[in-house]
Amino acid sequence: MSALLLLRVALLPLVMPGCSAQHWEPCTDLRPLDILAEAVPSHGAAGGIRVTQAQGTRGLQLSATSPRALSFPASRIFSRCDRFPEEFSIVVTLKVPPLPAKKNEYLLAAVAEDSDALLLGLRYSPAQLHFLFVREDSAGAWQTRVSFRSPGLVDGRWHTLVLAVSEGSFSLTTDCGLPVDIMADVPFPATLSMRGARFFIGSRRRAKGLFTGLVRQLVLLPGSDATPRLCPSRNAQLAELSIPRVLQGLTGKPDDNEVLKYPYEADLKVTLGPRPPCSKAQDGQFWFDAARKGLYLCVGSEWVSVLAAKARLDYVEEHQSLPTHAETLGIEVFGIPQVGLFVATASRKATSAIYKWTDGKFVSYQNIRTHQAQSWRHFTIGKKIFLAVANFGPNEKGQEFSVIYKWSHRRLKFTPYQRVATHSARDWEAFTVDGEHFLAVANHREGDNHNVDSVIYKWNPSTRLFEANQSIATCGAYDWEFFSVGPYSFLVVANTFNGTSTRVHSHLYIRLFGSFQLFQSFLTFGATDWEVFHIGDRVFLAVANSHSYDAALRLQNDSYVINSVIYELNFTAQTFVKFQDIPTCSALDWEFFSVGEDYFLVVANSFNGTSFSVNSIIYRWQGYEGFVAVHSLPTFGCRDWEAFNTTAGSYLIYSSAKEPLSRVLRLRTTG
Numbered sequence: 001m002s003a004l005l006l007l008r009v010a011l012l013p014l015v016m017p018g019c020s021a022q023h024w025e026p027c028t029d030l031r032p033l034d035i036l037a038e039a040v041p042s043h044g045a046a047g048g049i050r051v052t053q054a055q056g057t058r059g060l061q062l063s064a065t066s067p068r069a070l071s072f073p074a075s076r077i078f079s080r081c082d083r084f085p086e087e088f089s090i091v092v093t094l095k096v097p098p099l100p101a102k103k104n105e106y107l108l109a110a111v112a113e114d115s116d117a118l119l120l121g122l123r124y125s126p127a128q129l130h131f132l133f134v135r136e137d138s139a140g141a142w143q144t145r146v147s148f149r150s151p152g153l154v155d156g157r158w159h160t161l162v163l164a165v166s167e168g169s170f171s172l173t174t175d176c177g178l179p180v181d182i183m184a185d186v187p188f189p190a191t192l193s194m195r196g197a198r199f200f201i202g203s204r205r206r207a208k209g210l211f212t213g214l215v216r217q218l219v220l221l222p223g224s225d226a227t228p229r230l231c232p233s234r235n236a237q238l239a240e241l242s243i244p245r246v247l248q249g250l251t252g253k254p255d256d257n258e259v260l261k262y263p264y265e266a267d268l269k270v271t272l273g274p275r276p277p278c279s280k281a282q283d284g285q286f287w288f289d290a291a292r293k294g295l296y297l298c299v300g301s302e303w304v305s306v307l308a309a310k311a312r313l314d315y316v317e318e319h320q321s322l323p324t325h326a327e328t329l330g331i332e333v334f335g336i337p338q339v340g341l342f343v344a345t346a347s348r349k350a351t352s353a354i355y356k357w358t359d360g361k362f363v364s365y366q367n368i369r370t371h372q373a374q375s376w377r378h379f380t381i382g383k384k385i386f387l388a389v390a391n392f393g394p395n396e397k398g399q400e401f402s403v404i405y406k407w408s409h410r411r412l413k414f415t416p417y418q419r420v421a422t423h424s425a426r427d428w429e430a431f432t433v434d435g436e437h438f439l440a441v442a443n444h445r446e447g448d449n450h451n452v453d454s455v456i457y458k459w460n461p462s463t464r465l466f467e468a469n470q471s472i473a474t475c476g477a478y479d480w481e482f483f484s485v486g487p488y489s490f491l492v493v494a495n496t497f498n499g500t501s502t503r504v505h506s507h508l509y510i511r512l513f514g515s516f517q518l519f520q521s522f523l524t525f526g527a528t529d530w531e532v533f534h535i536g537d538r539v540f541l542a543v544a545n546s547h548s549y550d551a552a553l554r555l556q557n558d559s560y561v562i563n564s565v566i567y568e569l570n571f572t573a574q575t576f577v578k579f580q581d582i583p584t585c586s587a588l589d590w591e592f593f594s595v596g597e598d599y600f601l602v603v604a605n606s607f608n609g610t611s612f613s614v615n616s617i618i619y620r621w622q623g624y625e626g627f628v629a630v631h632s633l634p635t636f637g638c639r640d641w642e643a644f645n646t647t648a649g650s651y652l653i654y655s656s657a658k659e660p661l662s663r664v665l666r667l668r669t670t671g
Contacts, residue, residue, distance in 0.1 A: 033077050036218040037244040039070045039201040056297050059214030062202035070201040074194035082195040089226035091241045093160045093216035099126045105211050109204040110197050126154050135189045144186045148172040160239045164225040173227050176236035217243050224572040242624045278303050311596035311669040316631050320361050320664035325351050328655035328662055330375030333644045346373035371395050379430035381437050387414050390425035423452055429480035433489045439466050442477035450476040450499045470515050475504045481530035491516050494527035501550040502526035531590035539569040544587035560586040560609045580626040585614045593643035604638040612637040612658045
């Protein structure tokens, strides 16, 4: 994020709740396009591809007998329109042998099929990297070349290069070092057509200039400078954006399926006996410790373990069936220092319960009177520990209040602290901005009117109470989610219903000049939850869509089976763009968690149009493939998921809105 964000906010067109917003559709998805994976044929060996391991790292040796063998039509990746992105990055990881003084080799080329004209190319010589492109005007077409001095490229070692292009600016970053910038007189064209073009890997369609090195990744990233995604990196020479499956993993032999498809070579050398010094001469060599049964790789001046056990999710098993007072909507897992781990359950009935983790199970600890409680939120201010409940229904006097409870260190119980007038409250969100504490309530409706204000409250250190700070117009608000990106604070609301339709916009707000201002709008369908999460430097937002309904249309059973959406923050465009659609069954919650180095999302599927007995799904992050379903969990009217860890392991707990039972699941891991 940059100061340009302020300019974007100032120019952002005002989109009122319930109003439609137009969305820009790019030629390609703003995600990495793996050109190498597109070009490598499925039959591998017949195409002359070899998987070669050099300096402990796999790469592809493109020894095709015909330059055309490693090519594919441009229409395969430019499916929406045929224009090459005006702003983009090309990321390549390669190992190039020393070349004769005047020799050039092509790494990538886009060639017009009918005329054999070079539209775009990337080639290198012993001292330079050249980026070539064609530009047209009324006087005709001519080829332009932008050259970077890169004398260290052909040193026989692995390097990762990022070529970033934006209008007349061309930038080359090598191994996450300082970028070399060139402001060319001739800018990259805004309308370079790829119609009838073909991409060639390792050649320019001709036998001359064939690539003789190893390549590990070759990725086109439209609309963005890829450098922030890669750098800084612990291993800058091998920084990864998108690695084809056959090359995934730094070392070792490919699995059986890969061996059948691709010949495999390696410069692997393993030393047995006493460990030798890790020096430049030993760089990339392995040493096997027979006593400890460990395998180590010499990197720089250190021996690095390459067989360290890493926890991986194997399967999920039921650990505990937790009877509750009634059907449970929201659950909140939290810890109190020196006291223990707790879960608060929000019950439809007059009593909600708090359970404490004791001897590996949750046991009843405290009952609290609530009024159709929807959710709990735990937060702290200094040494004070609070728990806020969102009450959907009125109390005995017909008054609507949600209540903030405070932990009593003397009584070891939560006691009432402050009542807040709310309107069919669904959710509380607690957050801190610049040392100040806030609470945001999602007011769902007032009577039959769903178009009501939700309120942000601010902690007053003098009165030691939360006081109204800002009101925001919402439509059947269901959930608030707070997050930060760099110095900027955001708050996103899930709007569910405007009185006639669930097809409404949910809104993302940014805090500027002491208040939250509209930043972006998302078309959602009965949105019930937002989940923000980070994977490396990437920022994602997942929305749970529950129902597609419009009073003017007839309700269909399958209107509950709709896509929920994952968005990713595009730092260059300074907006969230759609990353992935996931089919869900009236989704009510997303929960993000990790096991070892793997990342997961679990969705609460609640209803498929005919039955509440539907499976909730765990999805695993698989990089370029996005999130892929890996576990199916039988649930009944699932409402909420929470992940938590104890000294005994990792767990998930879910609540049911259709039976008085919550379930604790244990995540069994290997490694």
